[in-house]
Amino acid sequence: MKKKTLNIIKNDPWLEPYSAAIIGRHEDALRKEQELCGPDGKLDSFANAHNYFGLHRQADGSWVFREWAPNATGITLVGDFSKWKQLKKYALKPKANGVWELKLKPDAMSHGDYYKMIVSWDGGSGERIPAYATRVVQDETTHLFSAQVWAPEAYKWKVKRFRPDTRPLLIYECHIGMAQEKEGIGTYVEFRDKILPRIAADGYNAIQIMAIQEHPYYGSFGYHVSSFYAPSSRFGTPEELKSLIDRAHELGIAVIMDIVHSHAVKNEVEGLGRLDGSYDQYFYGDGRREHPAWDSLCFDYGKNDVINFLLSNCKYWLQEFRFDGFRFDGVTSMLYYSHGLGQAFGSYDDYYDGGEDTNAITYLTLANKLIHEINPHAITIAEEMSGMPGLAVPVKDGGIGFDYRMAMGIPDYWIKTLKEKKDEDWHPTSIFWELTNRRADEKTISYVESHDQALVGDKTVIFRLIDKEMYWHMMKDDDNMAVARGMALHKMIRLVTASTINGGYLNFMGNEFGHPEWIDFPREGNGWSYKYARRQWDLVDRKELKYDQLNNFDNAMIHLISGVYNFQSLPVVKLWEKDDDQVLAYMRGDLVFVFNFNPVKAFTGYGVLAPAGEYEVVLSTDSADFGGYGNIDESVRHLTQTDPLFAPSGREWLRLYMPPRSAQVLRLLRPEPKKPKRTPKK
Helix, strand or coil: CCHHHCHHHHHCHHHHHHHHHHHHHHHHHHHHHHHHHCCCCCHHHHCCHHHHCEEEECCCCCEEEEEECCCEEEEEEEEHHHCCCCCHHHECEECHHHEEEEEECHHHCCCCCEEEEEEEECCEEEEECCCCCCCEEECCCCCCEEEECCCCCCCCCCCCCCCCCCCCEEEEEEECCCCCCCCCCCCHHHHHHHHHHHHHHHCCCEEEEECCEECCCHHHCCCCCCEEEEECHHHCCHHHHHHHHHHHHHCCCEEEEEECCCCECCCCCCCCCCCCCCCCCCECCCCCCECCCCCCECECCCCHHHHHHHHHHHHHHHHHCCCCEEEECCHHHHHECCCCCCCCCCCHHHHCCCCECHHHHHHHHHHHHHHHHHCCCCEEEECCCCCCCCCCCCHHHCCCCCCEEECCHHHHHHHHHHHHCCHHHCCHHHHHHHHHCCCCCCCEEEECCCHHHHEECECCHHHHHHHHHHHCCCECCCCCHHHHHHHHHHHHHHHHHHCCCCCEEEEECCHHHCCCCCECCCCHHHCCCCCCCCCCHHHHHCCCECHHHHHHHHHHHHHHHHCCCCHHHCCCEEEEEECCCCEEEEEECCEEEEEECCCCCCEEEEEEEEECCEEEEEEECCCHHHCCCCCCCCCCEEECECCHHHHHHCEEEEEEEECCCEEEEEEEECCCCCCCCCCCCC
8 A cells, every 4th residue: 555545644744754654553444344344344244242142032032141251160140030049040051252142931031120140250250240231220229230121112213314413513512310400310301301402492403411321330420331231220211211312303403422432440240340250351451451540441452352342332322222423432541552641742753652552543443434334424523632643534534533523622721721811811813723723634523611621629611700709699780890701701712612613512511501610429528419410400591690691692602603504614714813902803604703802992993804895793792682781783784994905805994893801793794696687578
């Protein structure tokens, strides 16, 4: 293969010195695909472990159960059906390649029965949850987990086919359990009936759901997974999750699953830790087994059985639940032997110095290829902070194949700015560079803050801006300067971030209206309280509070952006930036975005060079509806003024009144095309 055949290298000549590594990774993935599927096979035909392993009801009503456990010397199912005793009737028989199998008559177990495996190995034995269990439930009294026989009538989907709208992709990141007002755990049904209508009204066209895969510790936010094929039973049944997804599709909302393939919980009874008694069945057996920062276990992506387990997991969620794609968690940790810890990633050398986990890169490449093979319209997003080139480049072009990568530097930039800079030191040149500095061949998801910035020990943007004043001064008739500043910057930060996207925009639930305080799940340190593990929707529903105004602005911003077809693909054309004035202006399509970050100066007749024509104001952060002062007259139309100096460029002076800490969006009015005259009939 010639190095020029890969578009990733063609599109970025700076990658030329690393072409051997890039081509090598690409060929590794192709070789592994052929090894798994055969010369003419497809990944879709290979990734079917979930249809073979686990518990399945046959067409004649009988049952078959299989488990991959190469180190086991014996496996027996115990459960309600055996009065939790080890009966010979429920003992599995060994087959080839570490597979164990049990076939049972129809009356041997029933829908709803609880069960586990008793696995024996040389030197020990223990209770285990099957690796491919699709329903796992925690006992409220003992807090122990059991698998559950789950064979209800097939769910009848209302929406047969759904295609996500990604032009642009506007994501509402959410958590089922903490989505409700109550101090407790919310359900799939409550989310479907109470929260989805809010999201639809807000204008977002996708939800990204966290904590779907079963996890023993609720406070892990779903990132310490134990049962990879089981939707968390804390929130309801699998059918209720399907109903949620079905309803979202009815509302035109895509459903993205936050999938965790980067590591697994260490628990041995509930998880995969030592399912067959060995340490290296699913995970590395050496010093790489335990993640040094996350107190979890690292998958061995070099094993075909592990690849099959994870690829089949992607296929299972896509087909069984009709998720529209995945946000892969912890991709940086997967890509490097160091998990990216303590590395600066300051140059291309850092991505090709031999510290990359080629097995993990191969797995991610195959996962993206499989997902898009099953559903060409599926969405894949990488949570990755190192900036590895090619992550969101198609596999055929030499990339790893994600559709988007999270722009994780943007929230870090905003937090750093809020913590370290005075308002008068905010520089538009820095803001614009940070928001638009990205690889031309990779799409990103931009965001001000996700769930990460809302966790206890950190602060949301609104709380950094207003802090304790939020508790006392959020009534609409209370003109508190700290609140006024915070609301103004909250709106401006979101508008400048959302309007410069090159792929999509993400918001964590409640942050659109400035949800106060932090997220803190029940734990011993807080008395197992749910006070901070919920969303206080009454704050935005109460019209006497200013949260309503922030929500109104977010709605207007999202609807404005989504109203422009392929907004994310329009070039961002800088029109003006002046750090001493703290003014920034740029154009996308017919929309001009103008920001005055200056905390004290209002400008009258301030000139911005823009395409000649007439403009109307379509959005103002200073609108009284959004908690502003209403100093921008939105009814005024603006005609540009000619300047001979700039006449050859087609730009003229667009002169505006700009209050301090305000932004406005103007639309260039295009003359309607003249209708052709109709020739009268003779």
